[in-house]
Amino acid sequence: MRKIIWIALLAGLFACKTDPREEGGGIMPEFKDIQVQYPEAYRDTAVVDDYFGMKVADPYRWLEDEGSPSTRRWVGQQQSLTENYLKYVPYRDAIRRRLGQLWDYERYSPPIRRGDYYYLFKNDGLQNQDVLFRMAKPDSPLEAVLDPNRFSGDGTVSLGEYAFSRDGALLAYQVSEAGSDWRTILVRDLAAGRNLRDTVRWVKFSEVAWFRDGFFYSRYPEPRPGEALTGANEFHQVYYHKVGTPQSEDVLAFADRRYPKRNVYAETTEDERYLVLSVSESTSGNALYFRDLAADDLSFIPIVEDFGNDFEVIGSDENSLYVLTNYKAPNKRILRISTRQPGARYWQEAVPPAADVLQEAYLFGGKLVAHYLHDAYSQLKVFSTDGREEKTIRLPGIGAVLEVAGRRDSPEAFYEFSSLVQPETIYRLDLATFEQEVYKQPESGFDGSDYEIRQVRFQSYDGTEVPMFVVHRKGMRLNGAHPTLLYGYGGFDIPVLPVFNRTRYMLFPVVLENGGVCAVANIRGGGEFGSDWHKAGTKHRKQNVFDDFQAAAEYLIANQYTQPSKLAIHGASNGGLLVGACLVQRPDLYAVALPAVGVLDMLRYQKFTIGWAWAEDYGLSDNKEDFDYLFAYSPLHNITPQKYPATMITTADHDDRVVPAHSFKFGAALQARQEGSAPILIRIESSAGHGAGSPTSKRIEAGADMLAFMLYNMKEGVIYPARPGADN
Numbered sequence: 001m002r003k004i005i006w007i008a009l010l011a012g013l014f015a016c017k018t019d020p021r022e023e024g025g026g027i028m029p030e031f032k033d034i035q036v037q038y039p040e041a042y043r044d045t046a047v048v049d050d051y052f053g054m055k056v057a058d059p060y061r062w063l064e065d066e067g068s069p070s071t072r073r074w075v076g077q078q079q080s081l082t083e084n085y086l087k088y089v090p091y092r093d094a095i096r097r098r099l100g101q102l103w104d105y106e107r108y109s110p111p112i113r114r115g116d117y118y119y120l121f122k123n124d125g126l127q128n129q130d131v132l133f134r135m136a137k138p139d140s141p142l143e144a145v146l147d148p149n150r151f152s153g154d155g156t157v158s159l160g161e162y163a164f165s166r167d168g169a170l171l172a173y174q175v176s177e178a179g180s181d182w183r184t185i186l187v188r189d190l191a192a193g194r195n196l197r198d199t200v201r202w203v204k205f206s207e208v209a210w211f212r213d214g215f216f217y218s219r220y221p222e223p224r225p226g227e228a229l230t231g232a233n234e235f236h237q238v239y240y241h242k243v244g245t246p247q248s249e250d251v252l253a254f255a256d257r258r259y260p261k262r263n264v265y266a267e268t269t270e271d272e273r274y275l276v277l278s279v280s281e282s283t284s285g286n287a288l289y290f291r292d293l294a295a296d297d298l299s300f301i302p303i304v305e306d307f308g309n310d311f312e313v314i315g316s317d318e319n320s321l322y323v324l325t326n327y328k329a330p331n332k333r334i335l336r337i338s339t340r341q342p343g344a345r346y347w348q349e350a351v352p353p354a355a356d357v358l359q360e361a362y363l364f365g366g367k368l369v370a371h372y373l374h375d376a377y378s379q380l381k382v383f384s385t386d387g388r389e390e391k392t393i394r395l396p397g398i399g400a401v402l403e404v405a406g407r408r409d410s411p412e413a414f415y416e417f418s419s420l421v422q423p424e425t426i427y428r429l430d431l432a433t434f435e436q437e438v439y440k441q442p443e444s445g446f447d448g449s450d451y452e453i454r455q456v457r458f459q460s461y462d463g464t465e466v467p468m469f470v471v472h473r474k475g476m477r478l479n480g481a482h483p484t485l486l487y488g489y490g491g492f493d494i495p496v497l498p499v500f501n502r503t504r505y506m507l508f509p510v511v512l513e514n515g516g517v518c519a520v521a522n523i524r525g526g527g528e529f530g531s532d533w534h535k536a537g538t539k540h541r542k543q544n545v546f547d548d549f550q551a552a553a554e555y556l557i558a559n560q561y562t563q564p565s566k567l568a569i570h571g572a573s574n575g576g577l578l579v580g581a582c583l584v585q586r587p588d589l590y591a592v593a594l595p596a597v598g599v600l601d602m603l604r605y606q607k608f609t610i611g612w613a614w615a616e617d618y619g620l621s622d623n624k625e626d627f628d629y630l631f632a633y634s635p636l637h638n639i640t641p642q643k644y645p646a647t648m649i650t651t652a653d654h655d656d657r658v659v660p661a662h663s664f665k666f667g668a669a670l671q672a673r674q675e676g677s678a679p680i681l682i683r684i685e686s687s688a689g690h691g692a693g694s695p696t697s698k699r700i701e702a703g704a705d706m707l708a709f710m711l712y713n714m715k716e717g718v719i720y721p722a723r724p725g726a727d728n
Helices: 067-086 092-103 505-512 531-536 545-556 575-587 609-617 623-632 661-673 696-713
Strands: 049-050 055-059 113-114 117-123 131-135 143-146 158-163 170-177 185-190 196-204 209-211 214-217 237-242 251-254 263-268 274-280 289-294 301-304 311-315 320-327 333-338 347-350 358-365 365-376 377-384 389-393 400-407 410-419 422-430 437-438 452-460 465-473 485-486 518-523 567-571 592-596 646-652 680-684
Touching: 049 117, 055 143, 055 358, 067 389, 067 696, 092 696, 113 400, 113 410, 117 196, 117 358, 131 347, 131 400, 143 170, 158 209, 196 214, 209 263, 214 263, 237 263, 251 263, 263 485, 274 311, 289 311, 320 358, 347 365, 358 400, 358 410, 365 400, 377 400, 389 400, 437 592, 452 545, 485 505, 485 545, 505 518, 518 545, 545 567, 545 623, 567 575, 575 592, 575 661, 575 680, 646 661, 646 696
Parallel strands: 311 358, 485 518, 485 567, 567 592, 592 646, 646 680
Antiparallel strands: 049 055, 113 117, 117 131, 131 143, 158 170, 170 185, 185 196, 209 214, 214 237, 237 251, 263 274, 274 289, 289 301, 311 320, 320 333, 333 347, 358 365, 365 377, 377 389, 400 410, 410 422, 422 437, 452 465, 465 518
16 A cells, blocks of 8 residues: 655644854754655565575565656655755755855866867756867857757757867767767868768667767667667677768678677777777777788787777877786786787887876877876876887876876867866877966855865775875864765775865765865775775775775764764765675664665676676676675675664666665665664655766756755854855
8 A cells, every 4th residue: 555655744744944153044954854754665575596505585576667657656655755855955946056156157078179170068057967168269259059958958868979070170079868878979160160961879888989071889779669778788780880871771890699608899090000909808908909900901900909908099109009007017008019010029119017007198299198097096107119108297186187188299288177176177299398377266155265175184994095185174173073975986996086066975074164174095906006096996895895884983983083973974876885885784874874876786786788698797696706705795685683873875777887776775675674763865866867968957956955954953053155164
């Protein structure tokens, strides 16, 4: 029987008053529990799987069928419950307004030159999507070229990957609807300012690689009806599309019929001489092939055919490919590989490995620009193509280089830099003289000069030293009473960098302005310290990731930044797995948990969309050894009746990367076994996906809801403006 959803509010619960500690007023409610009753979630006791003799119940599997009437009804009830809860938090609207102010500043991408123009993206502040502009010179007036805000009325149709033809006359760009990973490629005539009739559908995980009057792209077969958002993605193939022809005439360039669970990515070198194929079975390691497009031979020549290491082509000259790799170099190096003799015995080392991780590299201006991570923050160095170090570029401080743009034949480059308290600033760099200057500097409503960034180190449970960035107001007294937000990821060799990231960290300024502390833990599994650091947080070593994060929380408590009743944890995707596992393992350690679009069912993740590709990090429940450790930490399967922290699970109805069934099943199980009074809510975004391309309006609303939920369950008020020294 369907239960009635109700929220009991005591009289006078939200009588608000000004906090006398602050000038300018604020909102300090009288905090009392909001009683909630969760929607009924049917437990199907007949659904039991046998894993190597162990019977594992999966009573909420029916929630995997997102289109069924019962799932849609349950989702609607959960959405109503969450909205009814949040609308009574008195400062939800104040936080939303503040987030709108924080987002409302002009921001730019580094410009790139194509044909006769420079191109860059600009957002006036609150536009749902960034707009593509062009200009004759870097200081010329801007002319709008493509405005994704016109793709749809609500901003839910977004721009994906894009590429200019070699002469700069045409732009091929991918469009995503409602945040899905599925893309449609369209072609725009830049001189005429209009789109051509070309439409290429069912593209996914693809670049656009121009060659002459067309481009290569990757796609899957068209999914069966009803399976576009959940069905397994198999048989990735590369096609060539000639501009002006229908997709039905596209030419198959590469397909592997023997191995359906391999992905293949095509790119052409800047001079369009070579077509390079990167083939992968998971998120780590790839095979590498190339084809000389100037020759008549259509076969691909192998450079490496196993999947033991990562190989990325970063540029080329007439007869050589420059390749960034961790082959025999955990911190990566750059190889020069001859296209005439591509065998491993002929490889030449252009830039040797260093103590720091070589995160990215580029061939610009006839030089190799190397982006290193030193103690999890950025350094830029410039080398000649024969490996001689020419210059270390002075960066503004502890932060991260987010993007570097340039061309092989031009000494001019632009890079984007940010820190935890500095929004993205664009710099122009002359690779001939190494002089640099600010090109675009934003004027945001957040004054980063009031805050300080510390890098601290703590010991994890096995004695491993782990770094963490901590940011708070200058002069703040450590008394253990500050609301604190701890962020982490810990997976797929992806580093978590100290940047002013609107999508990930825009929660930080509100916490900081209200006397709080924000922390970013560089835990194992990530890419901050090379492949060894990454592998130490994978498969049967995955528990190291959770131990590191919990040790980070304990460090913040032991050093008087905060206390368990004031500590929140947040992470998305693999970071959602991190938060889910930690809140289940140590519910006593946190006041609030915010797992976003998380991988939470570790026994069945591989059965949906692209989930099978994550096995290199996670392992597979189909294998006995893998099953044992997956079952031991899988958040869904380790929920027991006890008191859990206040939890807001966030997901989206069009997430076809980590399907929302993970969050649905986890939320239903957590609600059923919550023995405490803290709420367990699920926030389900409509017409949204895994995060990429999400409109500004939805990001602001989601951020406001998470912050309102977090601060209210910490019994913290919200005060604007916060004046320096008020939290001492």
